[in-house]
Amino acid sequence: MNTALLNADKTFTLESKDAQPLEEGQVRLDVAWCGICGTDLHIYRGHMDKRLNFPEVIGHEASATVAEVGPGVTEYAVGDAVVVRPLDACGECPACERGFGHVCNNLNFIGIDSSGAFQQSWNVPAKLLHRLPEGMNLELAAFVEPLAVACHDVRMAGLKADEFSVVLGGGPIGLLIAMAARAVGARVAISELSESRLELAQKLGFDTINAGSDDVEAAVIEKSGADGADVVFEVSGAAPPIRQMTKLARVRGRVVVVAIVPEPTPVDLFQVFWKELQIIGTRVYEPEDYDRAIELLASGEVDPSTLVTGRFGLSQIGEAFQSLDTDSQHMKILVNCQD
Template identity: 50%
Template sequence: MTLAVRYTAARTLDTAPAVTVEPGPGEVLLAPAYVGICGTDLHIFHGDMDARVSVPAVLGHEMSGRVLKVGAGVTDWRAGDAVTVMPLHWDGTCPACLAGHQHICRQLDFIGIDSPGAMQQRWTVPADTLVRLPQSLALDRAALVEPTAVAVHDVGRAGVRAGERVVVVGGGPVGVLIALVARAAGAEVRVVELSAHRRKLAEELGLTTWDPAAGDVVEAVQEWSGGAGAEVAFEVSGAAGGVETAVEVLGARGRLCLVAIHSRPREVNLHRFFWRELTLVGARLYDRADFERAVELVADGTVPAERLISRVVPLAEAPAAFAALEGGGDVMKILLDCTDGTEGAAA
């Protein structure tokens, strides 16, 4: 019997038999290997997205796995292929799609939120969502391709250039990934993070961090930049204080990239935007080029995915894993192992 983890009510998950849907035309049946738990999954778990998800809901969109079976008309994939999924399905007809921005389609199906996700041992998805993985890439590491694609998209939206000073406010998984991708683009990077555990991990990856509780971050940026301020800031904390910091550290014509999901409106110092001619850009999701670049960065070790994985637990232990992440502490990324013992981590 194959299993699925389902969200049934606020802070409530259960395990149930996975419903295997045979792949129809243009579809592929996958055996997920590893699935990461992300911040959006936690938002759902808290009940914050009940108006959007259909209960019971199978969550999960950060994944790696293998093809089991292909449906009619699928010619590019075969059983055994190692893959990840770009979990977006768009209508192709709305104004955003017609303008080439399918990832922000007005009718976007974000797979794992709006439709069943990867926290199950059998998963059927459209074949055009698959992204090929190198045979040499371990599948546990490959589960971090999706959040790395987020970081690639964010750095691209902010227009980060070599030599620029970049401040990342929030040193969780996505914040650290943004810092790594920005560094790979040639930027000088600082990560602002309250958690000592997360700061330590970032520093072990060669990143410089600041503890906002230990000193004035704005003053630190002024000293670092010779009074010029940072060219780019990323708000990844989701906190009101993080927004304020991200705005205040920017120099003339600096760019603020908003990454975090803010569940309520925030006060923003618009006078600072006027006075310094700042730019605010939103960054949501990714496109296929971002995903393919993310595969490269994880595969070549630019993004040391294994260092971000705090633990790997069996799929059936998902409720405890969600509780551990909710409680904070010394946790960065937890992966759910969806295999039945016959699929190794290595491809």
């Protein structure tokens, strides 16, 4: 059994699939580790049924080793350690023509719109690979994709050393944003409701605000040492922080929308007018964010190993998803795709 197919009813079918012949520009990967993303959980729970083609192989947070090189591929060789940036852009739409292939109008998000990484052997376009430094831990490298999200958010915010930022929501992405913010030398506080997530944030050395019992606005003003945060990252997607986020920013501050908020949700736009705020949307990552994430992990500047709350073999993938689905204490579960 080398392939895990997700069905529409929260079950996986494990199959033995023969390797598919490589097309022009493709490589075959031996997938090492693949993290389970919040998006994967959404898919599992049936929130994205319209976009999925069940049964489907999902998974997009993979580290891997090149096992075979297809026709026309010259820049990679068998044995290279790599990660996959799972955004296959069309190259022709207005977004692509403007140079923003990561938000391509016809984006093929590999692992959602086409077959992903929860399989032992995976064919992908070589143009989407990023090489890992010699000797880099492949388990840690499964964090490149989510950390690249965080690096993109911090870069889009223009966050600088000594600026003060507040992260609303202390889940995996919130914590990775806090780590990426700290890596540029910014000060960070994390606002979160869950006691266990607050504890983890503190264990990682972050200043925290208990959104359930503290006055978040007063705490942000106080911690900023001025008139509010230089940058507010909204990662929770919940209505109360979204209503409050513009109040937390200083004059001419930036508010970065990270969470996916599918329904129109009230925002205090008077604050945007009054303080001349910028609201910045962010979605996935660009190639340079992948390079930055690899650099941060390889150098040890960012160490997300504390976020790992479970490791499962590919043959136990059903248990892995069930555990993430039912236990809110989980942060990041990693799947060993060779096991």
